Amino acid sequence: MIPFTREEREWFLRNLARGLVEYFGRSDPPVGVEEMLSQPPPLYDADFGIVEMYSNLWDATFARPPSQRGSIFVRSDLPLDERRFALAREMLSALITSKHGRAMGLPELLLPHLRESAEYFARFLLVPELMLEAYRGRGGKKIGFADVFQIPPRIAAVRWAD
Amino acid sequence: MSMQALNQLVARSIVEPNIVKSFASGQIDELIADFEFSPELRKRLGTLEAGTFAEFSLLAYRVVKAAEVPARRIELPSPAEGLLDDQAQSDSEQVA
Numbered sequence: 001m002i003p004f005t006r007e008e009r010e011w012f013l014r015n016l017a018r019g020l021v022e023y024f025g026r027s028d029p030p031v032g033v034e035e036m037l038s039q040p041p042p043l044y045d046a047d048f049g050i051v052e053m054y055s056n057l058w059d060a061t062f063a064r065p066p067s068q069r070g071s072i073f074v075r076s077d078l079p080l081d082e083r084r085f086a087l088a089r090e091m092l093s094a095l096i097t098s099k100h101g102r103a104m105g106l107p108e109l110l111l112p113h114l115r116e117s118a119e120y121f122a123r124f125l126l127v128p129e130l131m132l133e134a135y136r137g138r139g140g141k142k143i144g145f146a147d148v149f150q151i152p153p154r155i156a157a158v159r160w161a162d
Numbered sequence: 163m164s165m166q167a168l169n170q171l172v173a174r175s176i177v178e179p180n181i182v183k184s185f186a187s188g189q190i191d192e193l194i195a196d197f198e199f200s201p202e203l204r205k206r207l208g209t210l211e212a213g214t215f216a217e218f219s220l221l222a223y224r225v226v227k228a229a230e231v232p233a234r235r236i237e238l239p240s241p242a243e244g245l246l247d248d249q250a251q252s253d254s255e256q257v258a
Binding site: 019 | 169172173174175176177179182186212213214215216217219220221223224
């Protein structure tokens with residue numbers, strides 16, 4: 001893999017997120033992350049699943065048992081905004097480890113900075129650039145932004161400044 | 163326009179297997195023909211050598227970014243410069 005900059009990696013991640021949002025044809029917030037996982041593009045039938053867990057150890061984590069469908073194991077008692085962000089974040093692991101993702105070369109590009117990449121990807125999946133522009137164009141303010149996009153306030157603050 | 167085309171190519175690659183298959187089979191020219199790249203960029207992108215589609219994307223990003231013409235800035239002389247000159251001139255006249 002060629003050396004690459006953070007800016008280049010982030011540009012690539014923004015476009016992956018954009019591709020998924022456009023595939024589902026969503027033009028208004030909130031982006032349906034649960035819908036993406038429950039009715040994925042056929043390419044990811046074996047990669048996108050949700051398993052509810054009772055756990056205090058993590059909010060969500062992606063796992064792919066040998067020869068089985070990959071799934072995001074998510075804490076069942078998370079608040080909606082935290083759940084949506086955790087699912088979006090773990091979706092990147094599902095993409096990277098999928099057959100298609102491996103064929104694209106995603107592991108070489110994204111695994112070395114997985115946590116940072118996953119959070120960046122999740123921010124742009126849940127708040128796509130066009131939706132944010134439209135929100136601002138309608139006079140939308142930072143206050144209320146997290147509610148409209150159904151994302152945690154701490155994530156909204158980072159995304160607003162991205 | 164070309165950066166938009168590249169963004170579109172990468173965005174679609176995550177949900178359209180044909181894009182990655184075309185790349186893997188060396189059909190880059192055919193692949194980029196579907197997107198609105200300038201003829202010059204199309205030529206340059208067609209010669210990129212990359213092991214994976216992700217790597218190709220990053221190399222293409224560098225090529226397209228470098229080719230984008232920066233927006234021209236209208237550069238007018240600062241009014242302050244004129245004032246300073248006048249003042250300087252006036253000072254020298256007073257000294258004289």
